[in-house]
Amino acid sequence: MSMVFDLQWILYTGAIGLIAIGLVGIIWSRHLFRIILSLAIAEAGANLMLVIAGYRLHGHAPIMVAGVWPEQMVDPVPQAMVLTAIVIGVGIQALALSLAIRVKEAYHSLDIDEIRAAMQADIDAQAGVTGDLSQEEPSGREVIGPTVAAEEGRS
């Protein structure tokens, strides 16, 4: 590992840092809106990483003008990719936000844990089963087969 702190190195660290911040935010937050924002930050980090991949120190924009040779330009491919990635990210965020709006209406909460609990209860009720983790009805019973009546099966 080289200890040269050149620009490239710092940029990569920054991009990965953004990803890390975003991912930690997704985990740490319980508030839905913060989670979605953290997702946006993480996506920004990933996009940054992509665009750095094509960057050259002192490079020129990849546009043909007089006096700039292709050898001096930066890589155009990551730029095209990052354009795509950004648009995809926007789409997903818009989707998440519109879902969040409706979920808030359905469960009157933006706390992801409360939403999850309410959702599980909904699913269980719809399937007509009692809570999956009920302590009153241990699931171990009758899983192998019948429990044999005391006098007939003992050996």
Next chain:
Amino acid sequence: MSLLDALLLTALGTLIATLATVRTRWVGYVASLGLGLQLLVLFLLAPLGYGAPAVTSGLAWDLFGQPLVLRYDAMSWYFALITLGAGLVSSVYATGAWSDHYRAAGRSPGWLQFALALNVFTMLLLLASGDFLSLFIAWELVSWASFLLMALAAGPALKWSLRYITYATAGAMSMLAALGIVFHLTGSLNYADFMAAVDQWSVGLITLLTVLFGAGFAVKMGILPFHLWQAGAYAETPGPGMAFLGAISSRMGLYGMMLVWVQLIGLIRLIEVHIPLTFLSLRDVLMWIAAFTIILPTYTALKQNDARRLLAWHGIGQGGYMLMGILSASALGSAGGILHIFNYATNQAVLLLAVFAVVYRTGTADLNKLGGLFTRMPLTFVAMLVGIIGLAGIPPMNGFVSKWMVYRSLLSEGMPLLFVASVIGTLGTILSVYKLIHNTFLGQLRLEHEPVQEAPWSMVIPMMVLALIIFLTGFMPGIVLDWVAAVQAAVGLPVLPHTLGGVADAHGGLDMIMLVLVLFAGFGVSALLFYATGRSEPVHQLDNYAGGHFLSADVRYHYSDHFYAGLMHRIGHWYRGSFLWFESVVASLASFLAQWSATFYRLMQPALPMLAMAVIVLWMVS
């Protein structure tokens, strides 16, 4: 096309014909006819039973470079004979009056016949398997075919068959593991390659393969500790189906053991394997397992109050005798074990058919609700009497021969403790079969059974045929011993010298013809004395008194509840249900893990995937 092809194709044809007629009334005749045809073809193959070289099927084909071989040798023929015999008898029994009864109860006799034919077909296929792959395929087919037969009755049978299939799948997976290991080691699944390689393998490997294959077969046999499914699952199977399953289905496990342990690995290798820290060899351990399989289920049978369950539990114990005999590796003992397969099948079949004849007439198999039927169903009584004499191992029936051979070999091979264990088992057998016949046929007839009549002919004839076979093969065991000797030769066991009357041995053989003649001479003398003195006088069973009171028909004096109360007072507290406890421990543990997994999916945040990723990457980088 060889005769073996003809046999398998006939079986397949029977299956298809049964399926085609499954909703009609003559499905039973179709099935019986088909099974009869199969038996006929098997008789054409009879030279196999006397040691002719193995017959290979032309149906073999390649799957992914692995040839599937089908072939019959003496052992296959012997087992196939019992299978087809039991199948035919059950099918005939299920055809006549019984099927009307069954249909009236809202069930479909057609599906029962189909399930029977399917069982027979898959078993014939299993017996034909000539390599590990076809062995496993046929094994699974047999398992699921008997599952179908068990589940047919619906109701409580569903739960028991679920239990069975869980055990059976566990066993099959164990076999599959062994299969994979064999393939890894030899690069093929042929028996020949296996036998060529087995000599170089280490003791640990031999033990592993013995146990993995054995566990699969042991589940089917109901060998301890895999026996818990069997009694209930069999008892809930519809009548003739249970007779078939009880007579032969479990023995497919024994076939597998003989094939893998005896023929392929060789008992010598098992004897060479010493279990560390003990003075036992692997073979000894297996024999002790067999001994406990004799004792525990037999004494469990003693406590049953349902005739079907009593016989089913009992059947588990009898498997132990066969296994013990075969594992003794001597000519006499192994012949006894192999012979007992035949004898037991006939005994168990006739007993179950008799029990279901009683059920047919009275509607119950509860031993506390029967009694005194001797006067109403004398032929059924005779059939059952023959069966229990055979099962208990008393001359002149065939059960005596095989048990005598096993005992004698245990003694002569120097295994007195095992001998004691099996004698204890036999004691339990005698006690429990006595309970069966006493509570059913002897004693006082219940009022509601006054109008009961003898079972219909369609049911009596199969019983009588079986009873005759039991007596004949007891009188002249040499008939069967010929086949047994061929089996011994086929699997590489020492061959027993035998005569038509029994065992030829310089140090005291067995001549059943002589013995039976002497016995009957004794009977004749006693009868002569009995009738000549003229001291007896027949009386009505209510022309009697007890405790100073005259009896009337509405007073119950038939002693059946708490049978063997005195004995139970002594040994009752030894019944601990340890295996049930063990099973429930395993189930609870699995349940705990399952709950944990479900919770994982229910409660987990997206955090965990991230954490997992970080951990995985760290692990890989470092």
Next chain:
Amino acid sequence: MRNLTSPLFAAGLAFFLLVVVAEFEPGAAPMVVGQAILQEAPETTGTANIVTAVVLGYRGIDTLGEIAILFTASLVAGLVLERRGGKRQAQAPAGNVLRISTQLLFPLMLVIGFYIILHGHLTPGGGFQGGVILAAAFFLPLLARPGIQVRHFGLAVTEGLAGSAFIVIGLIALFQGGAFLQPLFGTGSPGQLLSAGSLPILYLVLGLKVGAELAGLLAHLVYEGSET
């Protein structure tokens, strides 16, 4: 659970970051395909802006997928947010400053948007950037007069037809014996407004589609999403 895993995870991630960064060679990443495209693109596509050549030419199918994603997102947002019946509450209009400056800005933004779209093959910019500006232009009136009715059908027609035009142009190339999405109409002379064959047309439909979709998305979020 969360309190336990978060610090653990953060530590794991930090370590991961260090390891990854330590693996990097100092200096720039290799420029393999990019260099080849830089050399070749002006002749094969006739664009001065090489990024445009990549977006519409070399990676045209990516762009098609991308607008499909945007289209899907707006479709799903509409599906999720759509409310049957129920009138929306009228909201108070915005202040004078906003309303008047909106009216001033609207034509300007339209012009800028179309300029950026149409010069996408020459200068920085293109369909996406211009499309976003167009969307903003149509979105401004919504901010100024919140009660205004959005004509979703018009937007749907625009985005549907624009998207189809993109594919149809691609299919024309395919059925003329070329490959799907192959640029048509020659290259022209790079640097001219009318150059680069069909790429400016693609960028135009792209811009319209992106504009319509983003406007529709925003309108959905503003109206259908508002609490009642």
Next chain:
Amino acid sequence: MNLIALVVALPLLGAFLLPVGARSVGWVGRLLGPALLLLTSLVVIVLWRDSGGVPSHIELGGFQPPLGITFYLDQLALVFALATSLLALLLWPHAAWRDARVAALMLLMVSAASGMALSGDLFNLYVFYELVSVASFGLVAAPKTGAALAATLRYVIISGMGTVMALTGIALIYTQTGTLNLAHLTLLSATTLDNTLGLTAFVLILLGIGVKAELFPVNIWVPEVYATASQRVSALLAGLISKLAIIVIIRLLVLLFPQPEALTLLLVIGALGVLLGELAAWHAKDFERMLAFSSIGQLGLVLMAFSIPGQAGLFAGLAVAMHHLIVKPALFVLAERWSGGFAGLAGAGWKSPWAAGLFILFALSLIGVPPLPGFWAKLMTLLGLLGQDNWIYWTGAGIILLATVFEANYLFRFGLGLFKAGSESRSAKVPVHDAGSLGPSLILGAVLLIATVMITPVGNWLAGVADQLADRELYVTTVLGAGRELP
């Protein structure tokens, strides 16, 4: 061969036009989608016949491979493109007949799924993957109940994280190689990706795309989404989309990441998926979630099969995957009428014997009962795993065997429960299957039985597909040509 682009383009065109067209002409919305799917299936079949099984490639936009995007058409890609169209046709959701937007989402998903099967470009794969994701969000949210929306939201968040990871992985690869074309990457991988960084990129892509493939740590969305979405959508996601994601992962693995550690990673993740999935399925008390967990387990099995080194592993993995591709959608279709808890379904089998029979057939094949195809797939997997001289692989085999016991138990607890005599009042409410609701299952069941009978030709064909998949040289020479000078 260029016509294969129609498989992607036509459904996309249809999807763009549907929301507009359906408003003006009502029947367009109802018929356009299935008609397009029929057309694309025909295109694939014709092209497949013409190809004669030899792989080829097309250049989108007419740009030469390492520069432009290519589609790679080997048998695997074609069979999945075909399966996509056919399964979507078979499982065309009821909602799609009524709502043109749902139909459009289906078309979008089909288009992107075919693109995923065909694409030969790393970033293009990612784009199609995202399109599949977004379309599937819409499809699973379509019931619009609170639970469905909440489940979708959680699904979106997990997928979003996956996106970030996959994108980071792609960026890492690009920084090392400077190219995105898979064939070109294959050439460069030996020198540039055979290191820790390459492995990290693989892990990131694995976890990213693994969200759709229901891989162990990132599959927590599965049970809740399948329980709330419409069963046909669940069928498509569990049956088709998950397999496509796995195929993409495997293609990347074969071409780009020759590290043995990657295989071990697959094995471990797969084993955990099998174990947790099957255990949780054993615990489940309603049909949909049982199927969802079972699907997690089965995909773990697929992954374990693919972790076997060499062609044998690819063969086994493809076999397990194709088997599950047929069986799981059929089971989900059965769940349409038999939705909900086990208790409510007691005795349902008496009322719909055909449905019960189909369930038992599929259950037997899932467990791996010979001679059904599931047995051969499982056997190949086990022989492959036990064939490695490595304790991890042996442990994996043990886990599969153990899980099979659980599988047999829970599948037949359900199957036998169908024949439990329910009380009269309850069985009166038991839903009954009719020909319409059984149709897709019957067709898939017939396919399964045909495969059972023709197991040898099917197996040989699959082995050929696996050979093509394993052949890196073939991929490179097909796409880049032999001896061409590359940048």
